[in-house]
Amino acid sequence: MASNNIKVVARFRPVNKVERNQYPPDGRPVIDISDTNDQVKLNNDDYSFDRVFNLDSKQEDVFEYGVRGIVDDVISGYNGTVFAYGQTGSGKTYTMMGSDIDDNNSKGIIPRITEQIFESILTSPPNMEYLVKVSYMEIYMERIRDLLSPSNDNLQVHEDKLRGVYVKNLSDYYVGDAKEVYEIMRQGSLARAVSSTNMNAESSRSHSIFLISIVQKNIETGSQKTGNLYLVDLAGSEKIGKTGATGQTLEEAKKINKSLSALGMVINALTDGKSTHIPYRDSKLTRILQESLGGNSRTTLIVNCSPSEYNVDETVSTLRFGMRAKSIKNSARVNTELSPAELKNLLKKSQRDRAIYEEFVNALEAELKLWRSGLTVPKEEWATKEPSAKENIPLNNLIPSSQSKPMIQNIDNTREEVRTNTIPTNLDKDEREDFLKYENELSDQLADKEKAVSSLERVLKELRDELEFYKSSHQSINEENSNFQTQLSDLRLQFERLEFDNKDNIINMDVLRDRNAELTASVNDLNKSLEEAKNAEKDSLAEDFEKKKAEKMAQMMAKFDATGFSEKNDTLRDVLSKLDEIDINENSDRSGLTSDDLSTIRRQLIEMQSLTRDSQDKLRASEQDNKALVSKREEVETRLHSLESEFEELLEKSIKEEEANNLDLQESINGIKEKLEAQYNTKREKVEIEVNDLRQQIEVKNHDVKTLKDEVKTMNGLNDELKRAFAVTSAGIEGGKNLVDSAKDLERTRKSLASQLNEFEGMKKSLMKDLQDRCEKVVELEIELDQYKEQYAQVLRSTNNKAAQKKMAFLERNLEQLTLVQKGLVDQNQSLKKEVAIAERKLLTRSERISNLEQLLQEADKRLVISNAKFEGQLQAVRERLEQARSQKASTTASINFGRIAKPLRGGGGSGSAGPSPTNKKTIDLSGIADNDDGSSTKRASWFFSAGK
Ligand SMILES: Nc1ncnc2c1ncn2[C@@H]1O[C@H](COP(=O)(O)OP(=O)(O)OP(=O)(O)O)[C@@H](O)[C@H]1O
Numbered sequence: 001m002a003s004n005n006i007k008v009v010a011r012f013r014p015v016n017k018v019e020r021n022q023y024p025p026d027g028r029p030v031i032d033i034s035d036t037n038d039q040v041k042l043n044n045d046d047y048s049f050d051r052v053f054n055l056d057s058k059q060e061d062v063f064e065y066g067v068r069g070i071v072d073d074v075i076s077g078y079n080g081t082v083f084a085y086g087q088t089g090s091g092k093t094y095t096m097m098g099s100d101i102d103d104n105n106s107k108g109i110i111p112r113i114t115e116q117i118f119e120s121i122l123t124s125p126p127n128m129e130y131l132v133k134v135s136y137m138e139i140y141m142e143r144i145r146d147l148l149s150p151s152n153d154n155l156q157v158h159e160d161k162l163r164g165v166y167v168k169n170l171s172d173y174y175v176g177d178a179k180e181v182y183e184i185m186r187q188g189s190l191a192r193a194v195s196s197t198n199m200n201a202e203s204s205r206s207h208s209i210f211l212i213s214i215v216q217k218n219i220e221t222g223s224q225k226t227g228n229l230y231l232v233d234l235a236g237s238e239k240i241g242k243t244g245a246t247g248q249t250l251e252e253a254k255k256i257n258k259s260l261s262a263l264g265m266v267i268n269a270l271t272d273g274k275s276t277h278i279p280y281r282d283s284k285l286t287r288i289l290q291e292s293l294g295g296n297s298r299t300t301l302i303v304n305c306s307p308s309e310y311n312v313d314e315t316v317s318t319l320r321f322g323m324r325a326k327s328i329k330n331s332a333r334v335n336t337e338l339s340p341a342e343l344k345n346l347l348k349k350s351q352r353d354r355a356i357y358e359e360f361v362n363a364l365e366a367e368l369k370l371w372r373s374g375l376t377v378p379k380e381e382w383a384t385k386e387p388s389a390k391e392n393i394p395l396n397n398l399i400p401s402s403q404s405k406p407m408i409q410n411i412d413n414t415r416e417e418v419r420t421n422t423i424p425t426n427l428d429k430d431e432r433e434d435f436l437k438y439e440n441e442l443s444d445q446l447a448d449k450e451k452a453v454s455s456l457e458r459v460l461k462e463l464r465d466e467l468e469f470y471k472s473s474h475q476s477i478n479e480e481n482s483n484f485q486t487q488l489s490d491l492r493l494q495f496e497r498l499e500f501d502n503k504d505n506i507i508n509m510d511v512l513r514d515r516n517a518e519l520t521a522s523v524n525d526l527n528k529s530l531e532e533a534k535n536a537e538k539d540s541l542a543e544d545f546e547k548k549k550a551e552k553m554a555q556m557m558a559k560f561d562a563t564g565f566s567e568k569n570d571t572l573r574d575v576l577s578k579l580d581e582i583d584i585n586e587n588s589d590r591s592g593l594t595s596d597d598l599s600t601i602r603r604q605l606i607e608m609q610s611l612t613r614d615s616q617d618k619l620r621a622s623e624q625d626n627k628a629l630v631s632k633r634e635e636v637e638t639r640l641h642s643l644e645s646e647f648e649e650l651l652e653k654s655i656k657e658e659e660a661n662n663l664d665l666q667e668s669i670n671g672i673k674e675k676l677e678a679q680y681n682t683k684r685e686k687v688e689i690e691v692n693d694l695r696q697q698i699e700v701k702n703h704d705v706k707t708l709k710d711e712v713k714t715m716n717g718l719n720d721e722l723k724r725a726f727a728v729t730s731a732g733i734e735g736g737k738n739l740v741d742s743a744k745d746l747e748r749t750r751k752s753l754a755s756q757l758n759e760f761e762g763m764k765k766s767l768m769k770d771l772q773d774r775c776e777k778v779v780e781l782e783i784e785l786d787q788y789k790e791q792y793a794q795v796l797r798s799t800n801n802k803a804a805q806k807k808m809a810f811l812e813r814n815l816e817q818l819t820l821v822q823k824g825l826v827d828q829n830q831s832l833k834k835e836v837a838i839a840e841r842k843l844l845t846r847s848e849r850i851s852n853l854e855q856l857l858q859e860a861d862k863r864l865v866i867s868n869a870k871f872e873g874q875l876q877a878v879r880e881r882l883e884q885a886r887s888q889k890a891s892t893t894a895s896i897n898f899g900r901i902a903k904p905l906r907g908g909g910g911s912g913s914a915g916p917s918p919t920n921k922k923t924i925d926l927s928g929i930a931d932n933d934d935g936s937s938t939k940r941a942s943w944f945f946s947a948g949k
Contacts, residue, residue, distance in 0.1 A: 019308035077225025081292030086304030088236030124907030136188035147188035259285030
């Protein structure tokens with residue numbers, strides 16, 4: 001075992017854009033590298049390293065100086081580590097991986113290592129067989145994540161006697177050439193990039209470890225050496241604030257930095273010269289790289305720095321870190337596994353030891369028995385491991401039982417140490433193994449618990465999400481519900497409104513009905529009053545007619561001077577009374593009536609008689625005239641009736657026409673008016689002519705009456721003469737001759753006169769009556785004429801009063817409209833009722849639907865819960881299966897479809913030139929390799945040899 005220091009090299013990258021922008025034009029480099037390339041001056045401080053690489057250093061130089069030796073060591077069975085430390089952007093990844101894997105100049109350390117490994121294998125002796133495995137992991141927030149199986153994100157660090165410190169369940173891939181290594185690196189980097197996005201952290205905040213394990217087997221001796229090469233790209237060493245990492249709590253930030261600060265602590269403890277305890281277990285990183293720092297490893301630390309003033313603080317801190325690490329001493333040894341012969345020897349030795357110990361145990365038990373039984377065993381007889389002594393172990397020399405305590409204490413201590421994350425120092429090999437076993441168990445349990453916690457957290461998150469979902473769905477349901485409720489209330493409102501409208505309509509209808517009834521009543525009243533007015537008009541007309549008639553009659557009769565008749569009458573009466581007086585005084589005082597007188601009287605009487613006869617003739621003629629007038633009147637009346645009927649017809653027709661056509665009212669009125677006027681004018685003219693005729697006839701009659709009057713006058717004159725004659729006769733009677741004859745004659749005369757007078761009286765009465773009738777008729781005709789005039793005026797008025805008719809028609813129309821409105825309202829009411837019924841039905845169906853939907857929702861909820869539970873179960877089962885599969889490593893990732901089968905590589909047995917190029921290795925028949933070990937081995941050997949040709 002050789003003790004060696006960690007190799008620390010410092011590398012300064014070129015000035016970058018930001019720095020140049022800060023300090024143009026060259027970003028002001030502030031470092032000064034010594035000519036010997038092992039010192040750098042910064043802020044007047046010197047920092048010494050194994051080598052300092054300048055700004056323009058080549059990748060190849062760094063590799064050659066810092067790494068090539070390590071790779072050789074690893075192939076020889078040593079552990080090796082290459083760290084890249086430095087602030088973000090200082091060139092760690094550039095150094096480790098390079099900017100282009102395929103470019104010879106810019107490819108980094110890892111590709112070069114890979115190539116070197118395979119080249120070295122090819123140049124190794126043919127009796128050496130190699131197995132190369134790679135793993136790729138990442139430490140972020142103290143969780144180890146398998147970058148080649150990213151779902152494994154909480155891997156545990158285990159340690160046992162055989163394997164030392166290792167990451168449990170970390171997937172590893174067998175690789176046969178550099179390309180395969182690159183492919184795996186690419187896949188891992190991809191997973192890293194994806195996870196970094198998912199974790200909301202930059203890749204610079206995680207540590208990546210690329211592990212290459214090389215198992216070297218001597219196929220002749222069977223001895224085996226294992227070398228593990230850890231290639232570590234550390235997280236940015238700067239303070240968190242500087243990069244402005246966001247979204248992390250302080251706790252998380254501490255966790256992120258834990259591994260890095262633990263690394264610093266480990267380096268401090270290793271280099272301060274006084275610490276007895278090295279806190280490897282304080283972080284996952286230091287635990288994994290335990291052997292790399294102060295342990296069994298060849299280690300190179302590359303500190304990457306910025307040369308610019310802009311990053312001077314970080315550069316100083318990085319250089320200090322490197323300086324400290326420089327003094328770490330490692331003691332690397334070859335990890336050998338013994339050959340069968342060596343193992344046989346070891347077995348024999350252990351069997352011997354076992355026999356000795358068994359004997360010793362038996363002796364001890366025998367001694368113990370003695371001690372327990374109260375006996376004592378002398379000291380010289382106490383059981384010992386020495387074969388000579390064991391046969392003579394005296395029973396009283398055995399160790400007291402209480403002395404076994406420290407062992408128990410040790411175990412307790414172990415537990416305590418595990419708890420406090422330190423390993424007890426006072427343990428022997430077996431106890432240490434127990435301790436590690438226990439620790440591993442605990443670590444597994446811890447991982448299980450963490451897994452359970454994370455799955456619980458996942459479940460919790462799912463439940464939360466579900467809760468959120470249910471909350472949101474509840475909210476949406478609530479919203480929907482409230483929507484429905486608002487709709488429902490709207491519907492209710494509508495319904496109520498409809499109901500209200502319906503009621504309102506019913507009320508309106510009632511009101512309209514009432515109004516209709518009122519209107520009908522008022523129309524009836526109007527009709528009645530119209531009728532009454534007509535009747536009244538008729539009555540008043542009749543009255544007027546009677547009145548007028550009476551007046552006219554009075555006027556007319558006034559014209560006829562009946563005094564003549566009455567005078568004559570009076571004269572006659574006087575004559576008669578005289579005659580009566582004569583008759584009375586016949587015996588005593590006879591009047592002096594002479595025969596002349598009598599004859600005169602007779603004559604006159606005869607004249608009177610003839611006059612009376614003439615008058616009678618005239619009266620008869622008058623009667624005939626009168627009849628003719630009556631017939632004429634009747635004719636006029638019938639004509640008037642026909643006119644009236646014609647007029648009514650015309651009126652009706654015109655109204656109908658007007659109603660039918662509803663043409664321009666004024667025009668039609670005017671037309672009708674004109675027509676009526678024309679017609680009426682002709683009729684009037686006719687009537688007037690007739691009236692004039694009648695007037696003329698009346699004139700004639702008046703004339704006749706006048707003549708009659710004159711005749712009566714004449715008769716009056718005659719009567720006077722008669723009077724005188726009578727007086728003379730009376731005087732003759734007084735003379736006293738032929739008194740008896742005269743008395744007789746007188747008597748006869750008196751009688752005849754009396755009869756004639758009566759006759760005359762009757763005649764006169766009949767004449768007067770006839771006259772009166774005629775006058776009446778004339779008056780009636782005149783009144784009728786007036787009436788016609790009035791009617792004509794009325795017709796005119798009626799044409800003007802068309803407005804009234806129009807009003808009537810309007811009223812009728814209104815009535816009709818009202819009736820129509822009423823009907824409409826009734827219809828509307830009915831339709832509203834129907835709508836209400838429909839709305840009610842709809843409401844019912846809607847509420848049914850709502851309840852159905854609610855029921856469905858509840859059922860769906862139930863189903864969802866059931867299916868959720870089922871799904872959970874299935875998911876759990878799948879998870880378990882997946883877990884199983886993962887733990888068995890049976891599954892292969894989709895992207896890496898190689899490396900699951902060991903590919904032993906045989907040494908080329910010659911110089912490097914004899915080896916195949918990485919591309920040539922593509923021709924490996926992998927299917928053959930899997931068949932059987934021996935066959936595949938032969939095949940590979942032949943491939944190697946053939947490739948080397
Ligand atoms: N020696 C160098 N020569 C040329 N370019 C370099 C060198 N070192 C670093 N760079 C460039 O500087 C930039 C940052 O480098 P890189 O990504 O390697 O830094 P880093 O320390 O790995 O950062 P992070 O911690 O974020 O991963 C890259 O563009 C890289 O190509």
